[in-house]
Amino acid sequence: MSNYRSQAQVFGAGQLIDGPISYSRRRTRSEEAAVTNDSFRNQGTSQALDQFSGDDETSLAMAIKAAYRQVFGNVQPMESERSESAESRLRNGDITVREFVRIIAKSDFYRSRYFDAVAPHRAVELNVKHLLGRAPSAEAEVTAQVSVMAQGGFDAAIDSLVDSDEYLQTFGEDTVPYPRSWTSEVGMPQASFNRIAALEQNFAGSDTAIGGSSQLLENLTQGYTLMIKVPSQVHRSGSGIGGGGVARNAFTPVKRNTADGGDSAPLRGDLYVGFGLGQREQETYERCPGDSTDQINALIRATYRQVMGNPHLMESERSVTAESKFTEGTLSTREFVRAIGLSAEYSRRFFESNAPYRFVELNFKHFLGRAPISQAEVSEHIQILANEGYEAEINSYLDGAEYQQSFGENTVPFQRISTEDGRSQLAFNRHLSLAQGFAASDSIQSASSLVASVATNSVPSNWNSTTQRSNRIGATAGTTEATGKRFRIVVQAQSAGGRQRTANASYLVSGKDMTSQLGYIHRRGGRIVSITEVI
Incomplete structure (x- = not known):
């Protein structure tokens, strides 16, 4: 040789x-x-x-x-x-x-x-x-x-x-x-x-x-x-390198700290698996004429998984009426998505139980398949939520031009993780921060993942640590302000089941109680007029 x-x-x-x-x-x-x-x-x-x-x-x-x-x-x-x-x-x-x-x-x-x-x-x-x-x-x-x-x-x-x-x-x-x-x-x-x-x-x-x-x-x-x-x-x-007299330990052996499973893994070495996305090109589901019962059921499952944030739903938590209409063809995929988004179960999981920032960022993820781009975008939807209510906030995504261009009437929304023309690396990192893991559910965490990142236009701190999640018990209110501050919430009240709104009422709450107070107001049918800090 x-x-x-x-x-x-x-x-x-x-x-x-x-x-x-x-x-x-x-x-x-x-x-x-x-x-x-x-x-x-x-x-x-x-x-x-x-x-x-x-x-x-x-x-x-x-x-x-x-x-x-x-x-x-x-x-x-x-x-x-x-x-x-x-x-x-x-x-x-x-x-x-x-x-x-x-x-x-x-x-x-x-x-x-x-x-x-x-x-x-x-x-x-x-x-x-x-x-x-x-x-x-x-x-x-x-x-x-x-x-x-x-x-x-x-x-x-x-x-x-x-x-x-x-x-x-x-x-x-x-x-x-x-x-x-x-x-x-x-x-x-x-x-x-x-x-x-x-x-x-x-x-x-x-x-x-x-x-x-x-x-x-x-x-x-x-x-x-x-x-x-x-x-x-x-x-x-070996005893050396080509007989040249080089010592056996002249070079450092290859050491791998991790193993990706090689050829035995179904998604070998996939960087996106580590970020909880499964694969770079997300699987898409589209309603087509002549779909079989099994295909329609697969569409329904995919819609629940995307819109409800990868949940485990009981039969009583499903939108049975909307499913029936979708199966019969009287609802398009977009309208079926809307029905789930406006359901009591979606409201309970993501509106009543979460901070406003968290609710908005999850709406972006569930309905548009991406994370919010800027503070202005988040603020716009916070204003819609505060001034026009829950239904208007959900409809603003489904009736927008972006939804139509990305998914149209028949495609189930999906995670648009692939880098798109004009999309910044910062937006990509924010999406990873929201992804958290393909075995996790969006209903586990109530605090915002992106409030600091969007407000300061910086990379989210948890974008590369998707295996760690904040427990709901220890979650903050989703605000960057000190929890010891006080706020006055002015509400145009409405009693549960009533048709007439009463005169304005006001609540004085601490920052740490803001989320629970807003949930109470919305459950009572109140319309928030203003929120101001009490100095």
Whole structure:
């Protein structure tokens, strides 16, 4: 075994295949293929390029195996997960190796692991690794790819790499992509070697086992030198690095403090799972003509889950009349959402029991699928609630242009967690603060999660700690003012069950009792005229 191969294996670059693989039905190399024996000698490697003829079934199998191993990040697909149609077309000469690479990179198998389940920066660095055989060279390259991904989507990001001049000049039409940075290619900086080492980590693991967060983001933005981390098993089985006399403990073994379950988890390494969102692209439900009974029941369950904040509802707490009308088709999905929002159960859970700020922020989450953007937006809805009442507050969301544009008449509202054009990072963090966890219920917490963040236009303090929730018993009134202050509430009163409002009445309450007093007033049918602080 050559000295080069020994060093590569120490750094996690060992391969099951001896060298880069090319395959062509034309029996001759593509004119665009740049990888030759001479170029490899110039790169300081003794590996030879294997060129196979199209009638060699063994060579075809090796080319396909190499493509899956490289593009899928050392994850072996099951038979049912292979792109058999693309394999057949490659065998028949209908497509080149480059087109085969494109097809498997756009497959559901690849997308579910390296796009849907990871952060955008992680998706880019893996795309570059799998399709160009190297790590990103600069933050500008990552930013450009993130922009392509945001504007054109997943397929556009794959095409931009497979159709690039770099891909064609390096691999051409017939060569399977392979890790290039290990060979210290001419003109490639030393930093690229360290970065590919950070991405590879070990030759026995897969890219899905490392996690969903970027491995290079901090390095690319700050520009410091990455330390090479060697897998711990190297220290147990190796005696050094290529006979160069380097001590066995010269490098620190890779240590992972957490495990994401690897391929055994249904949502492998998904960053959004940690934030309680389940997945980046939230599942949507839309009423369509001809829906079966089971489909309608699924729509009803999804509506309750979204509007009622992931509750467990008893039969007596469901809006049975509205369900019946929705099933019969006399209510649209939007009107069914409205009926639940105006129900006594929604009022009891989120209006009577919560601080006003908490009630408003949950309305945004339940009906518009997002967090409030600004203090002005929250204040507007507080005024609607105070001046026009509960029903007007609920209707203001459902009758707004944003609801119509986002969901229309037939789609159940959902968490719009995906980063949208023009949406700030601050708004994204606020949404995470409201999410709390996909196993939790919005009715547990009564204090506002965002009052300080919205008032000061700052990042919420609890956006990245969604597993901890405030207990209702220990919750504050949802105000940033000291609880010892006193307030005068002027109310136009109305007795329960009565039709006539009486003359104005006033209440003098402390800050800590504000929530319970407002709940009492609303239950009595009172209309709040003003709230002023008593100095």
